[in-house]
Amino acid sequence: MTGPTPKPRPPKPGPRVLAPDDPAIVAAPPPREDAAVAETPTADGHRFAKGQTRSGLRLGALALIAAGSLILAGLAVDTVWTIEAMIARAPLIGWPMAGLAALLLAALAGLAAREVAALARLDRLTGLQATARSAVATPAADTAEATLAGLERLYAGRADLAWALGRYRERREDAVDPLDRLALFEAEVLVPLDRRAVDAVAKSAGTTAVFTTLSPFVAVDMVVTGWRNLRLVREIAVLYGGRPGLAGAVAVIRRIVVSIALTGGLEASDGVIGQTLGGGLAGRVSARLGQGVVNGLLTARIGLGAITSVRPMPFVRARPARLADMGRAIAERLSLRLSAAERTGDR
Amino acid sequence: MTGRPAATGMAAADPAGLADRLARLGDTTRDLARAAFEDTVRIGVTGLSRAGKTVFLTSLVHNLIHGGRLAALSAAAEGRLIAAMLRPQPDPAMPRFDYEAHLAALAGDPPAWPDSTRRSSQLRLSLSYRPGNFLVRQFRGQAVLNLDLVDYPGEWLFDLALLGQSYADWSAEVLADCRRPPRARLAADWVALVDATNAGAAADDATMRQAAAAYTAYLTAARDAGTGLSRLGPGRFVSPGELAGSPMLAFAPLALPTGGRARRGSLWAAMQDRYDLYRDRVVRPFFRDHFARIDRQIVLVDVLTALNHGQAAVADLGAGLNRLLKAFRPGRNSLLSALTGRRVETVVFAATKADHLPADQHDRLADLLRRLLFERINQAAFQGAAVSTLALAALRATRQTRARLDGAMVECLTGHTLADGREVVAWPGEIPARPQDIPADGGTLVDIRAFRPPPGAPGDARGMAHLRLDHALDRLIGDRLA
Numbered sequence: 001m002t003g004p005t006p007k008p009r010p011p012k013p014g015p016r017v018l019a020p021d022d023p024a025i026v027a028a029p030p031p032r033e034d035a036a037v038a039e040t041p042t043a044d045g046h047r048f049a050k051g052q053t054r055s056g057l058r059l060g061a062l063a064l065i066a067a068g069s070l071i072l073a074g075l076a077v078d079t080v081w082t083i084e085a086m087i088a089r090a091p092l093i094g095w096p097m098a099g100l101a102a103l104l105l106a107a108l109a110g111l112a113a114r115e116v117a118a119l120a121r122l123d124r125l126t127g128l129q130a131t132a133r134s135a136v137a138t139p140a141a142d143t144a145e146a147t148l149a150g151l152e153r154l155y156a157g158r159a160d161l162a163w164a165l166g167r168y169r170e171r172r173e174d175a176v177d178p179l180d181r182l183a184l185f186e187a188e189v190l191v192p193l194d195r196r197a198v199d200a201v202a203k204s205a206g207t208t209a210v211f212t213t214l215s216p217f218v219a220v221d222m223v224v225t226g227w228r229n230l231r232l233v234r235e236i237a238v239l240y241g242g243r244p245g246l247a248g249a250v251a252v253i254r255r256i257v258v259s260i261a262l263t264g265g266l267e268a269s270d271g272v273i274g275q276t277l278g279g280g281l282a283g284r285v286s287a288r289l290g291q292g293v294v295n296g297l298l299t300a301r302i303g304l305g306a307i308t309s310v311r312p313m314p315f316v317r318a319r320p321a322r323l324a325d326m327g328r329a330i331a332e333r334l335s336l337r338l339s340a341a342e343r344t345g346d347r
Numbered sequence: 348m349t350g351r352p353a354a355t356g357m358a359a360a361d362p363a364g365l366a367d368r369l370a371r372l373g374d375t376t377r378d379l380a381r382a383a384f385e386d387t388v389r390i391g392v393t394g395l396s397r398a399g400k401t402v403f404l405t406s407l408v409h410n411l412i413h414g415g416r417l418a419a420l421s422a423a424a425e426g427r428l429i430a431a432m433l434r435p436q437p438d439p440a441m442p443r444f445d446y447e448a449h450l451a452a453l454a455g456d457p458p459a460w461p462d463s464t465r466r467s468s469q470l471r472l473s474l475s476y477r478p479g480n481f482l483v484r485q486f487r488g489q490a491v492l493n494l495d496l497v498d499y500p501g502e503w504l505f506d507l508a509l510l511g512q513s514y515a516d517w518s519a520e521v522l523a524d525c526r527r528p529p530r531a532r533l534a535a536d537w538v539a540l541v542d543a544t545n546a547g548a549a550a551d552d553a554t555m556r557q558a559a560a561a562y563t564a565y566l567t568a569a570r571d572a573g574t575g576l577s578r579l580g581p582g583r584f585v586s587p588g589e590l591a592g593s594p595m596l597a598f599a600p601l602a603l604p605t606g607g608r609a610r611r612g613s614l615w616a617a618m619q620d621r622y623d624l625y626r627d628r629v630v631r632p633f634f635r636d637h638f639a640r641i642d643r644q645i646v647l648v649d650v651l652t653a654l655n656h657g658q659a660a661v662a663d664l665g666a667g668l669n670r671l672l673k674a675f676r677p678g679r680n681s682l683l684s685a686l687t688g689r690r691v692e693t694v695v696f697a698a699t700k701a702d703h704l705p706a707d708q709h710d711r712l713a714d715l716l717r718r719l720l721f722e723r724i725n726q727a728a729f730q731g732a733a734v735s736t737l738a739l740a741a742l743r744a745t746r747q748t749r750a751r752l753d754g755a756m757v758e759c760l761t762g763h764t765l766a767d768g769r770e771v772v773a774w775p776g777e778i779p780a781r782p783q784d785i786p787a788d789g790g791t792l793v794d795i796r797a798f799r800p801p802p803g804a805p806g807d808a809r810g811m812a813h814l815r816l817d818h819a820l821d822r823l824i825g826d827r828l829a
């Protein structure tokens with residue numbers, strides 16, 4: 001049980017009994033989080049490294065970037081000239097304009113910095129996920145401790161998790177096996193987060209369904225649904241400690257879409273029933289209602305995908321929410337809203 | 348065929364066996380009727396004396412009632428376990444497991460391990476839970492699972508082997524064992540007496556009682572010598588319970604000529620009669636009424652104490668357990684089981700007192716147990732039972748500490764010594780991974796200290812502190828709480 005290739009090691013000393021204040025006794029050293037995170041191979045054997053997923057720049061992207069830069073440069077030059085001309089002709093208007101331009105520049109720089117920081121945080125979360133995944137797949141004391149230390153640091157400043165973290169710290173000594181410790185953290189800290197995330201997904205999916213059913217214009221509800229989904233993903237990422245910016249949210253959505261495309265077949269088993277039943281049955285009643293249900297389910301799917309993709313640890317013992325659980329939430333919300341609408345007669 | 352105890356083969360032939368079967372069928376029918384409303388699972392808890400049965404059961408009940416330390420029990424982790432409470436047991440004839448008294452002993456000042464019990468007892472704990480399955484939940488929003496916990500001395504299982512053994516076979520086996528170390532020293536007096544006794548002489552009560560007393564003295568000495576010897580039977584000789592002083596217990600093995608037959612009126616014939624009586628009146632009812640109805644079984648094994656005594660003790664423990672476990676009928680139950688007798692679907696082998704060993708060696712401990720019982724585990728798994736081994740501590744008496752000894756960083760244990768309650772930090776040494784690496788005198792390599800229960804043990808509202816009790820529970824009943 002000690003590993004596939006037992007290394008020869010020095011024999012352990014013989015048994016003995018010490019007094020509690022013996023100088024040989026040492027306090028447990030804090031687990032080295034960063035070392036373990038940096039060196040943890042991911043589940044498929046690759047070492048996790050920043051930017052490895054990004055392929056080289058392609059010609060199309062190059063052209064796009066060049067064009068964008070040209071336009072931006074043109075705009076910048078134009079602005080500078082305009083302001084210069086204004087200062088020369090009417091300094092009273094020119095100088096405030098220059099000030100506004102400087103403000104714009106500063107704001108843009110700030111935004112960019114925030115995006116970069118958000119991406120870095122998301123990256124840290126991803127790194128933590130990789131460590132956690134390997135810790136769950138092959139439970140060893142050091143990777144588990146590194147994961148737990150990382151998780152504790154991630155949530156250290158969160159007021160809403162202080163209680164949960166306190167409970168976890170109180171119970172940590174209950175478990176001696178690495179996997180049990182991870183499961184304990186999951187049960188005490190992540191499961192409450194899961195519950196909140198699933199609530200958010202259900203709410204969002206329900207709202208999308210209602211909105212699609214009631215909205216008079218297809219184009220509008222498409223835009224609104226897209227925006228809602230983006231907001232949902234952000235909300236979930238914030239909940240789990242990712243705090244992504246816009247670019248981060250888009251990156252997460254991209255990951256989710258890819259994973260849905262890849263696992264679509266697998267999830268069909270519980271998804272299709274809900275979709276065809278819900279959509280089909282609702283579709284009989286009204287085409288809009290059917291569309292509403294399908295749209296709601298899509299939002300639910302994206303939300304659940306967001307949970308799996310930003311949760312800092314894979315599900316150990318807790319049961320992940322499934323699409324089937326969402327179907328009922330959507331249906332309840334729909335029937336509630338529709339009956340309300342019927343009563344007020346605004347349908 | 349080693350798996351099917353010869354008992355059942357024999358039972359088919361004689362009328363007593365048929366009656367047993369009918370009685371069992373009646374039980375099954377009653378169980379089925381009850382199962383329509385409440386689910387019941389009968390869990391056997393056994394182990395040789397001092398394996399930790401009493402503490403295990405006490406902690407199991409305490410933890411299920413309080414429910415705060417059961418992270419590995421899936422129903423509890425998913426928040427589906429609603430409540431647990433003790434309820435009247437279904438067999439009023441059987442002694443009740445005295446949960447409250449054992450709890451009081453652990454909570455005492457100073458805390459003490461409860462006295463070992465030498466009889467069979469029972470307790471019914473009812474769990475109320477929400478089914479995890481969506482469809483099941485539609486029919487039963489809240490379900491009840493009755494755990495009938497049956498605790499019996501493992502020594503009684505040695506008796507089950509008697510069901511398939513004739514008096515002559517049994518005598519020969521016991522004598523052969525007693526002429527070999529490590530038993531030879533303890534059994535010397537009794538063996539001398541046997542050698543001086545003529546089996547063909549006329550039976551007389553005084554000789555028989557003398558022989559039985561000498562044999563019992565040897566068994567008691569072996570049990571109390573603390574040499575970790577197991578396989579001390581017949582079970583009622585060591586723990587007579589209500590049979591103390593009964594003539595049914597006045598027999599002992601004799602040195603018999605091979606292939607010979609008992610002459611009428613001889614000592615041999617009289618001993619043989621009592622042996623048969625013991626087998627039919629004591630062993631068979633136990634088998635029929637308690638043992639044969641067990642669905643799930645946990646076998647507690649105190650590997651650590653045997654380790655302390657060296658290789659011979661560990662080997663004896665292994666041999667004893669392998670022998671004892673032949674009594675089980677592991678396998679999957681089917682509808683036909685009502686006729687053929689129920690099988691034990693799940694067997695968990697647990698190395699107890701794991702808190703007396705640092706956690707980084709627990710895998711080794713479980714592995715050692717697995718190697719000791721390899722034969723039985725293999726066989727049970729082959730017959731379709733779910734078998735697993737783990738290291739657990741029903742009540743955790745130590746904390747982990749680190750120390751640097753001779754330049755090596757080791758995980759140590761902090762606890763209160765059993766002898767005087769002093770707090771010490773103990774490094775018990777590293778246990779060997781294979782049984783053959785255990786030195787003859789255990790103490791040089793490993794020194795497993797005995798610790799006292801932690802002060803205020805059951806005071807915790809979450810349940811008693813334990814190690815992997817929740818894992819054991821999950822393996823025993825996790826699927827029934829699905």
